Amino acid sequence: MRIRITFSKQGALRYTGHLDLHKLWERAARRADIPLAYTQGFHPTPRIQIASALPLGFSSRCEVADFFLSADLDVATISSKLQPALPSGLSVLNVESVDERSPALQTQLIAADYEVTLLESADASNLDLRLAALTDAPTLPRVKRDKAYDLRPQIEELSLMAGAEKKIHMRLASRAGDTGRPEEVLAELNLAIEDVQVERAQLIFKDS
Amino acid sequence: MRVASDQPIWPNLKNCKAHRLYIQARSRQIHIRYNPAMLTPAHIESKLERILLKVQKPGRYVGGEFNTTVKDWHSARARVALVFPDIYDIGVSNVGLKILYDQINQRDDALAERAYLPWTDMEALMRRDGIPLYALESKRPLSGFDLIGFTLPYETLYTNALNALDLIGIPLRSADRDETHPIIIAGGHSVMNPEPMHAFMDAFVVGEGEEVIHDIINVIQQFKVETLNVERSTFNRDELLLALAKIPGVYVPRFYQVSYMDDNTIAHVEALAEGLANPVVKRVVAHLPPPPTKFIVPNIEIVHNRVSVEIMRGCTRGCRFCHAGMITRPVRERSVDEIVAAAEAAIKSTGFEELALMSLSSSDYSYVVELVNAISAKFEGKKLTVSLPSLRIESVSVDLMDSLRDRRGSGFTLAPEAATERMRNIINKYVSDEEILNTTRAIYSRGWTTIKLYFMIGHPSETLEDVQAIVDLCKRVLAEGRKVAGMKCKLNVGVSTFVPKSHTPFQWVACDTRDSVLDKQGLLKRQLRDKNIKLSWTKPEDTLLEAWLSRGDRRLSDVIESAWKRGARFDAWGDQMNFNAWMQAFAEHGLDHTFYTYRPRRTDEIFPWDHITAAVRKNFLFQDFRQSLEGQIRVDCRLNCFACGILPTFANMRRDHPGEAWKCPDVKSPRKASNQLSVISDQLPVFTDQSHLVVVE
Numbered sequence: 018m019r020i021r022i023t024f025s026k027q028g029a030l031r032y033t034g035h036l037d038l039h040k041l042w043e044r045a046a047r048r049a050d051i052p053l054a055y056t057q058g059f060h061p062t063p064r065i066q067i068a069s070a071l072p073l074g075f076s077s078r079c080e081v082a083d084f085f086l087s088a089d090l091d092v093a094t095i096s097s098k099l100q101p102a103l104p105s106g107l108s109v110l111n112v113e114s115v116d117e118r119s120p121a122l123q124t125q126l127i128a129a130d131y132e133v134t135l136l137e138s139a140d141a142s143n144l145d146l147r148l149a150a151l152t153d154a155p156t157l158p159r160v161k162r163d164k165a166y167d168l169r170p171q172i173e174e175l176s177l178m179a180g181a182e183k184k185i186h187m188r189l190a191s192r193a194g195d196t197g198r199p200e201e202v203l204a205e206l207n208l209a210i211e212d213v214q215v216e217r218a219q220l221i222f223k224d225s
Numbered sequence: 226m227r228v229a230s231d232q233p234i235w236p237n238l239k240n241c242k243a244h245r246l247y248i249q250a251r252s253r254q255i256h257i258r259y260n261p262a263m264l265t266p267a268h269i270e271s272k273l274e275r276i277l278l279k280v281q282k283p284g285r286y287v288g289g290e291f292n293t294t295v296k297d298w299h300s301a302r303a304r305v306a307l308v309f310p311d312i313y314d315i316g317v318s319n320v321g322l323k324i325l326y327d328q329i330n331q332r333d334d335a336l337a338e339r340a341y342l343p344w345t346d347m348e349a350l351m352r353r354d355g356i357p358l359y360a361l362e363s364k365r366p367l368s369g370f371d372l373i374g375f376t377l378p379y380e381t382l383y384t385n386a387l388n389a390l391d392l393i394g395i396p397l398r399s400a401d402r403d404e405t406h407p408i409i410i411a412g413g414h415s416v417m418n419p420e421p422m423h424a425f426m427d428a429f430v431v432g433e434g435e436e437v438i439h440d441i442i443n444v445i446q447q448f449k450v451e452t453l454n455v456e457r458s459t460f461n462r463d464e465l466l467l468a469l470a471k472i473p474g475v476y477v478p479r480f481y482q483v484s485y486m487d488d489n490t491i492a493h494v495e496a497l498a499e500g501l502a503n504p505v506v507k508r509v510v511a512h513l514p515p516p517p518t519k520f521i522v523p524n525i526e527i528v529h530n531r532v533s534v535e536i537m538r539g540c541t542r543g544c545r546f547c548h549a550g551m552i553t554r555p556v557r558e559r560s561v562d563e564i565v566a567a568a569e570a571a572i573k574s575t576g577f578e579e580l581a582l583m584s585l586s587s588s589d590y591s592y593v594v595e596l597v598n599a600i601s602a603k604f605e606g607k608k609l610t611v612s613l614p615s616l617r618i619e620s621v622s623v624d625l626m627d628s629l630r631d632r633r634g635s636g637f638t639l640a641p642e643a644a645t646e647r648m649r650n651i652i653n654k655y656v657s658d659e660e661i662l663n664t665t666r667a668i669y670s671r672g673w674t675t676i677k678l679y680f681m682i683g684h685p686s687e688t689l690e691d692v693q694a695i696v697d698l699c700k701r702v703l704a705e706g707r708k709v710a711g712m713k714c715k716l717n718v719g720v721s722t723f724v725p726k727s728h729t730p731f732q733w734v735a736c737d738t739r740d741s742v743l744d745k746q747g748l749l750k751r752q753l754r755d756k757n758i759k760l761s762w763t764k765p766e767d768t769l770l771e772a773w774l775s776r777g778d779r780r781l782s783d784v785i786e787s788a789w790k791r792g793a794r795f796d797a798w799g800d801q802m803n804f805n806a807w808m809q810a811f812a813e814h815g816l817d818h819t820f821y822t823y824r825p826r827r828t829d830e831i832f833p834w835d836h837i838t839a840a841v842r843k844n845f846l847f848q849d850f851r852q853s854l855e856g857q858i859r860v861d862c863r864l865n866c867f868a869c870g871i872l873p874t875f876a877n878m879r880r881d882h883p884g885e886a887w888k889c890p891d892v893k894s895p896r897k898a899s900n901q902l903s904v905i906s907d908q909l910p911v912f913t914d915q916s917h918l919v920v921v922e
């Protein structure tokens with residue numbers, strides 16, 4: 018069967034990268050006695066799809082992963098077995114069963130929302146104007162790994178959060194080969210990564 | 226240290242940006258100073274937030290792993306920080322510390338947390354931002370704990386331990402600490418000769434820690450001065466240390482005075498207070514307590530993410546170069562049922578995909594065949610990799626590995642150590658070429674493509690012919706393998722250099738000289754040039770460092786401190802720059818390092834470690850050394866007890882625990898009155914009151 022797990026990733030777990038997270042889920046499933054299905058071949062790996070890699074240091078309250086199981090289990094059982102098998106920092110928010118043949122999760126993602134909280138040390142002056150400068154710009158040429166690209170079309174929304182002076186909301190495109198990175202937007206805003214906290218708030222999929 | 230070709234490739238420090246940053250910070254001499262208004266966990270966490278994304282693998286520094294124990298700080302009457310002074314990736318899988326972590330955390334009145342050494346990039350930022358070494362569980366600074374326990378399994382961690390003390394922010398030297406500082410203790414194999422580190426540790430644990438840690442914690446609780454400031458306790462240090470010194474198996478260097486002869490060897494060692502053991506006899510547990518099963522599961526990938534179950538402790542083989550084999554006697558085994566149950570529980574509680582069945586010599590475990598069968602039956606089809614290290618060179622070993630092998634099939638490791646009959650007799654590790662070839666042929670023919678062979682050069686009286694024999698043997702192994710398995714056969718040859726260790730029959734011998742080692746390694750490198758043979762070796766500088774620390778005396782404390790000040794650390798990682806720091810440190814204190822390495826020791830010499838005993842008599846070791854010079858081997862002492870000293874020392878313990886679990890003979894004689902001295906060595910009477918040795922279940 019195929020299940021879809023929504024989970025949060027906080028605290029110490031923010032420093033666990035994407036590959037390590039795969040391994041972590043594999044071991045957690047083994048501790049919880051949830052039978053993962055493995056790929057065929059010489060190096061069988063568990064069939065786990067994580068919708069989108071979360072950059073190191075970011076927290077999230079909306080990560081989504083699909084697990085293929087080799088046996089059918091009740092989703093309530095899965096969720097109650099899994100939570101105690103997780104390190105603090107990972108929490109299961111929802112478990113549901115999905116059609117085995119539905120397309121790979123990663124291909125369904127279109128955008129992601131982030132919330133950026135400015136810490137004391139950050140320069141928060143004229144934040145509204147700085148945000149507007151970015152959204153008003155026709156292009157935002159940047160270079161990432163020696164490759165020039167335009168950041169502007171990747172920014173779908175960028176604004177101060179309602180009721181909060183030092184919190185930014187951004188919605189960035191998140192499609193295969195076209196993924197907006199919050200760090201890049203922060204760099205354009207002259208905000209150093211150590212002066213902010215970033216949390217992923219929502220993943221937006223096709224038809225959701 | 227052993228050369229292990231399957232160890233990870235460490236970063237090339239010279240090209241590492243983080244390392245350059247670290248060198249800059251070091252040259253500015255930023256030291257963390259103990260701050261009485263201690264940082265709170267919240268302070269430390271917020272400081273960490275600002276730097277973690279700037280270092281490699283920040284997951285090393287945040288804790289939060291599955292199976293960690295986080296206890297309430299205020300209700301614990303003794304707070305212990307356990308430190309493995311190398312990076313997280315190496316330290317977190319250490320089983321010795323895990324045992325202590327569990328032992329302490331099982332108590333309602335104590336807590337244990339962990340700390341490892343930051344890598345150089347993180348260290349530089351911690352020093353820059355004034356972040357002291359903190360415990361991963363609570364993020365409290367280590368200086369706020371009552372007791373800090375270091376494990377020092379090998380000598381190359383000594384400078385790291387000093388670095389840790391400095392990062393904690395307390396005085397390096399025991400003598401400079403006061404009642405506000407935690408008590409610093411160290412244990413582990415290398416401190417069977419504690420003297421080189423004597424100045425820095427308040428106390429050493431000699432031998433096995435499972436029971437003695439409770440005695441130590443009880444003393445800490447007894448001497449702790451409860452103050453209104455519950456964040457930190459104070460002690461009456463002198464009284465506390467004296468009480469610690471009276472615990473069997475605890476050595477407190479300040480209560481022992483060493484006098485030297487004109488030639489700088491030891492004249493004698495005197496205990497300075499009533500009721501102190503001299504020599505200090507190591508602690509052993511009569512019965513191995515249940516093995517740990519709730520291993521820490523790191524949130525990042527490290528070298529060994531696996532379950533380890535110790536199947537047996539001690540070794541009866543008697544290889545003369547082997548420190549572990551001599552200091553961990555008597556042999557005590559766990560039952561097959563206990564091992565299988567522990568393995569199952571540990572796999573269940575960790576989800577690890579690898580299980581290591583640990584011992585110094587797996588083939589000698591009495592029920593090894595039954596164990597392997599039970600393990601393979603239990604984990605059939607579970608995608609579990611099982612390793613059974615240290616197998617004897619014989620075809621049975623191939624059968625054993627065959628039953629355990631998973632589809633991924635790694636290499637098969639054998640350790641002949643020497644390649645001529647003469648050498649094998651000298652080191653007392655006898656195996657014939659015939660047997661080696663039969664075994665390796667069987668390994669290749671059963672489908673393993675890679676064999677790892679471990680040898681050691683620099684054994685006493687070794688010549689270039691003995692080294693040439695290593696080459697010849699390796700070539701024959703490969704040629705024979707090809708006959709049965711074709712051209713895909715590969716051979717990894719690890720050649721380490723022998724370092725004479727304290728408490729072994731070779732404690733009297735001189736180290737092979739650097740020039741001679743270079744000649745021998747040159748020969749190996751020239752002659753083993755083959756694309757199917759991969760040769761690895763130990764740098765002579767690393768060997769020297771290990772050699773002088775292994776058999777050093779108290780005067781080396783100054784040298785270690787100077788070497789550390791000059792930048793030596795991570796000595797186990799092989800950085801040439803460290804070696805120069807060491808040489809300068811010797812020069813600074815007017816000491817000749819060859820005194821510790823190239824000098825053959827007089828037969829009547831009193832060694833710096835003679836007042837610490839592993840309960841194997843010096844006389845026994847000396848006879849064994851003599852036999853070695855005559856090329857005589859000594860068989861496994863399970864077959865024939867040689868009265869090495871273990872039984873008289875632990876007679877009462879053995880009497881109370883008769884039967885199979887120990888591999889020494891039963892003690893039949895009636896129990897002697899307690900508190901009586903029995904002579905286990907000609908010069909060294911030993912205090913053998915064993916009444917404290919109750920098994921804690």
Ligand code: SF4
Binds near residue numbers: 555556862869872
């Ligand atoms: S007392 Fe005898 S059997 Fe026991 S370790 Fe020593 S020599 Fe071996």
